[in-house]
Amino acid sequence: MQKRVICIVMLVTIFSIFFSYGLTTGAAQLGNENPVNLGPQVFKQSTMAAKAGMDKDGNAYLYVVLHGNPSGLAILDLNTKKVVDVHKLSNSTSAWALDVDQSGILWVAGTNSGNLYSYNPTKHLLKDHGHILSDTTDTSIQDIIVDENYVYGVTAYGANVFKYNRITNKREFFLPTLKGKQYAKSIAVDNQNNRLYVGVGSKAELLRWDLRNNTKSSVPNKPLNDETYIEKMKLIDARYLVMKLYPSKKAIVYDMLNNKFGEPFNSASRGFSEKNKQTNEFYYSYLGQIYAYNCETGKIRHTKVPLIEKTEALSLDIIQLKKNRSTNLLTGLIDNEGHYFIFNPKTNKIKIHKMSVPPLPVDLHLLFESPDKRYIYVNGYMSGGLTRYDPIKNKGIQLNGISQLESAVFLNGKLYLGAYPGAKLLELNDSKSKWNRQTPKRLVKFGELGQERIPALVSHENYLFGGTYPQYSNKGGLLFKYDVKAKKYKTYKNYIENQSIITLHPYESYIYGGSSIHANYKKAKDGAKFFRFQPNDPTQKEYIKLPVKASLVMSLITGPDNNIWGAADGTIFSYNPENEEFKTVKIFDAISGRYGNVYLLVGKDGFIYGTIEQHLFKMDPTTMEYRFLADNVVKEIVQDADGHIYFGNKEKLYKYLVE
Numbered sequence: 001m002q003k004r005v006i007c008i009v010m011l012v013t014i015f016s017i018f019f020s021y022g023l024t025t026g027a028a029q030l031g032n033e034n035p036v037n038l039g040p041q042v043f044k045q046s047t048m049a050a051k052a053g054m055d056k057d058g059n060a061y062l063y064v065v066l067h068g069n070p071s072g073l074a075i076l077d078l079n080t081k082k083v084v085d086v087h088k089l090s091n092s093t094s095a096w097a098l099d100v101d102q103s104g105i106l107w108v109a110g111t112n113s114g115n116l117y118s119y120n121p122t123k124h125l126l127k128d129h130g131h132i133l134s135d136t137t138d139t140s141i142q143d144i145i146v147d148e149n150y151v152y153g154v155t156a157y158g159a160n161v162f163k164y165n166r167i168t169n170k171r172e173f174f175l176p177t178l179k180g181k182q183y184a185k186s187i188a189v190d191n192q193n194n195r196l197y198v199g200v201g202s203k204a205e206l207l208r209w210d211l212r213n214n215t216k217s218s219v220p221n222k223p224l225n226d227e228t229y230i231e232k233m234k235l236i237d238a239r240y241l242v243m244k245l246y247p248s249k250k251a252i253v254y255d256m257l258n259n260k261f262g263e264p265f266n267s268a269s270r271g272f273s274e275k276n277k278q279t280n281e282f283y284y285s286y287l288g289q290i291y292a293y294n295c296e297t298g299k300i301r302h303t304k305v306p307l308i309e310k311t312e313a314l315s316l317d318i319i320q321l322k323k324n325r326s327t328n329l330l331t332g333l334i335d336n337e338g339h340y341f342i343f344n345p346k347t348n349k350i351k352i353h354k355m356s357v358p359p360l361p362v363d364l365h366l367l368f369e370s371p372d373k374r375y376i377y378v379n380g381y382m383s384g385g386l387t388r389y390d391p392i393k394n395k396g397i398q399l400n401g402i403s404q405l406e407s408a409v410f411l412n413g414k415l416y417l418g419a420y421p422g423a424k425l426l427e428l429n430d431s432k433s434k435w436n437r438q439t440p441k442r443l444v445k446f447g448e449l450g451q452e453r454i455p456a457l458v459s460h461e462n463y464l465f466g467g468t469y470p471q472y473s474n475k476g477g478l479l480f481k482y483d484v485k486a487k488k489y490k491t492y493k494n495y496i497e498n499q500s501i502i503t504l505h506p507y508e509s510y511i512y513g514g515s516s517i518h519a520n521y522k523k524a525k526d527g528a529k530f531f532r533f534q535p536n537d538p539t540q541k542e543y544i545k546l547p548v549k550a551s552l553v554m555s556l557i558t559g560p561d562n563n564i565w566g567a568a569d570g571t572i573f574s575y576n577p578e579n580e581e582f583k584t585v586k587i588f589d590a591i592s593g594r595y596g597n598v599y600l601l602v603g604k605d606g607f608i609y610g611t612i613e614q615h616l617f618k619m620d621p622t623t624m625e626y627r628f629l630a631d632n633v634v635k636e637i638v639q640d641a642d643g644h645i646y647f648g649n650k651e652k653l654y655k656y657l658v659e
Helices: 222-226
Strands: 007-009 036-040 047-054 060-066 071-077 082-089 095-100 106-110 115-120 125-131 140-146 150-156 160-165 170-176 183-190 195-201 205-210 215-219 229-236 240-246 250-255 281-286 289-294 300-306 317-321 324-333 339-344 349-354 364-369 376-380 386-390 395-399 405-411 414-419 424-429 441-445 451-460 463-470 479-483 488-492 500-507 510-516 530-534 537-544 553-558 564-568 571-576 581-586 598-602 608-612 615-619 626-630 637-639 645-649 652-656
Touching (some): 047 317, 060 317, 150 195, 160 183, 183 229, 222 250, 300 349, 364 405, 364 645, 441 479, 571 608, 598 637, 608 637
Parallel strands (some): 140 183
Antiparallel strands (some): 047 060, 071 082, 106 115, 140 150, 160 170, 195 229, 281 289, 289 300, 324 339, 339 349, 405 414, 530 537, 598 608, 615 626, 637 645
8 A cells, every 4th residue: 555655854753652662761871971862763553453352241452562662562452442451562562463362361572671561451461471482592482372360472583383271371392393494384183182283384284283292283285385484374173274374365265074184275464263153154365355165065255345545454354333233244454554343244345544643653664874974874673764863953854655765775766765664765856945745756676586685785886786585586685777867777686696695885996795695585506706807797796705704794885995895794804806806804693584694884084883792882994903882782874074973872863972
């Protein structure tokens, strides 16, 4: 759906609705100095996920997760259509996994720390059950299912399953699914046979887990082989397991009793409803319309009832309203802007409403500066938004209608952006007077070629060169060359065999690049590559042998000594193209991430400033001696016209004064 462009000037009062967020708590420490805390810079009214349920008194609620730091939980009374409460989900920046138990209590699992929460709608009480993934390396709970005594959940990036005892408030087990998998994405519980069904990836597999003897077996099915993972599952009548496949926008029903799969069918919603006992159907959406699947006959009914154009249902649940408790209704969230629907299957009529939710500050993602360093640009994580911050006026103006970004470059007075998801190349006019009134123009969507991100984007003359991270292909990322005048482009597929391109840098008559061994949730056997090519013929690339083996070659820049600087995992290097000699210094033995975790720039004072594993450092380019300025607080860094350094710490922007 075309996003709306909204002007948001950064004022503290913007998020004073329902509850407030502090601007000055948790300031980062830089050695013996305190950086200047400039506060949150990107705010979003973003509804991420939802689940509807009935409390024990028969009241119907839609529980909606709001993206922010921390995330929020909005409680919408479906009878009055009013938000009656908003709670902070402390220690979480997002949450996708929700379930309502038989007593009407909502359970929510968060990401970043793996906290588990419950909300009692009768008592209006939110309880934080703590860090369920403690003592593990996993950070994200992907899905949960709740029964009378336990909460079962699946995690990333270790593809594990946990069991949480609701009575003792303790985690009883945390166990792996299948070796080599990164995601355990969805889960269902067969209490009659004491089994779990887990959707793992990539590639997608359905895992049957017998809890009586702890045996696991894969349920073979050919349609799953071409999928990345099983996104959602719903168990119907303790017999039919309905699975949403990703990325194909297909679904399939598995008859557990007869050990038989049905034929795949089109489905694009985030999961399915439970069965409507009055019609013997469950519901889903495809191409923005609601469909009904008859559990007895297996026939699909196209209701022809539309949602909002270019949207799909983000949740689907059966509820009853007070004005007619005898009729089952379908409700769910539609988009990230707070729209939800109430559909009557008997009359085949739908009503669409919009809830009012407060804007929340979100974690910062991509940072970059204007060519003259007059402005600092700050992008929001996941829900997007792009703020142009003026260091002189200490004021930011936010452009909405723009998603999470992975890269940016200015050329001929325009701003070009690599947007996620779908590896979209966008164009904006860098207008100083009408910044917040623009609509980004989409030039290309490389997602149609199996790509998901554009980590590398640079300009050379009237061309853009970009490198991608693939997520849905069987090969490596592509290199593209885009002619900004002719509006035409060429692609060079699988440019580095089974690897992603994560950094590009023009230098004299060449463009230099670095790769990541990560692509399509897999790792290439060979190490990451340092390479170069001439802009007029990218097919003739040359590999430059690194003095160290690495999984990531990152953040190529021209240093103050006119050498090429970059990072190979935890090692910073300087490369002289004339004599082909390297100088290196190892800062860390190993490094995390798939797209890059090092950012370098040349300070106005002549030093190299950089971040590595969220540590800010300052390096002498002659001796390569360095010292840390900050620990565990920084991500990307940029520089203003006066040479001061800016970095993000969660949702806040900080300024480090350089003398």
